[in-house]
Amino acid sequence: MHPHKPFTALGAVATLCLLFTHLSTHAAGMIPETPVVVVDQALGEATLNVRNSDDQPALLYSSIEHIAEDDEPLLLLNPPVARVEPGQSQQVRFILRSAKPLETERLKRVVLEGIKPRQSTSDAHVSLGIRQNIPVILRPANLAVERMPWKRLVWAGAGTHLQVSNPSPYVVRLARSVNLIPGGATLDLGRTYILPGEVLSLGAPSILGTHVRLFPATTYGFAVGSYDAPLSLRE
Template sequence: MKAIFPRALLLAAFTLPFCQNALAGVVVNGTRVIYPAQAREVTVQVDNVGESPALVQAWIDSGDANQTADTSDAPFVLTPPIARVEPGRSQALRLIFSGAQLPTDHESVFWLNVLDVPPSPDNADSGDQNYLQVAFRSRLKLFYRPQGLKGVANDAPAALRWTRTGDRLRVENPSPFHVTLAEVHAVTGSSEKTVEDKGAMVAPKQSLEFTAPAGSDQVRFITINDYGGRVEHKVRLGSTGG
């Protein structure tokens, strides 16, 4: 499917990783998508909360934000890839797994892209003036979750292992689930320092490192659950728990 872009002097695309921008007319329900391996398909709803019709283009990528609908190699079929959504109306996007070979002992992560292309101005074809066309792109995590994984996703944050060596704060994820860290704060006595607030993600059986004050003895961190909710945890360094 060819990428759709309106005629304009300039097209600016903004990626919205966590929330919908107030200027965007199309809103995606949810902040992440869970695809259970046993499901035949998963549906994601997009709503046009604006006052004008919107052209919506959707595709799935494998982790490269520069992939387009033309270059994506993600093992999913998405329908419809392009849709016109009237003001106040909704459009269901159907995601169907293609059956490709993926790991069965841990989750795999992909990304759902939804591009909201607003209509051109009424005088766009007159040639009398230039105009700026702004498109908003939402990019949501899509987790493919195999059957029979040990444990449950909501317990994965409590299993994280936090240690510190000097000013290096390390977190290990022994679970088969991805854990999104919305915030990480290193605590020293009654003070704390923010070491992560951009939404880092710890993949299954992987680790991340941050720079933290050398005297830190606790960590306060906020994770995002399957429903997009924020959950706060606090642990002592060198311990496991939530």
């Protein structure tokens, strides 16, 4: 960890582009219509349209990827494999199979990969398209939509440690680096999300500041610029 790296606006923009920009009009391969999938338990499922932007047919392989903190198998995909013609779209269903009501939002990821057909029977190579990996948020039934869940994070500092907790039922997605204000010292969260009920601790040479500047994204994957959260200092 290098907490003294100077903060630059250009660096923040580059980080946000890497984290939150998944789609491009010039991208090739299988392109999802949205950068995030939200599955509401009240509905039991959600759908995602994936377009084959190449000029030849390809097989779309879809799979659920668990985050390190939550490996419970809560989702089924249908179909896991489908042939998609050039310029056409395939609908992928996300089916929630939790046996009990969700108490908080849960975070998964879906991997979408296109495999092009062999050019000839003698061709032993498999051509892979651009691999898409996007978040899937599972939402409890009747949980109100929270447009700015990052405002519910609680930041506190003491000595050489900064702690952030998420007492809310919402998944908070943000750039993995935050800055102490004033001063601009950069701290690394280690990942781009904070789960409901989590408490993360970050090391720093000293906690001097009044606010923490973070770069959040909405539930649906759109970056919203920076937000300065109040920082409480403890003895």
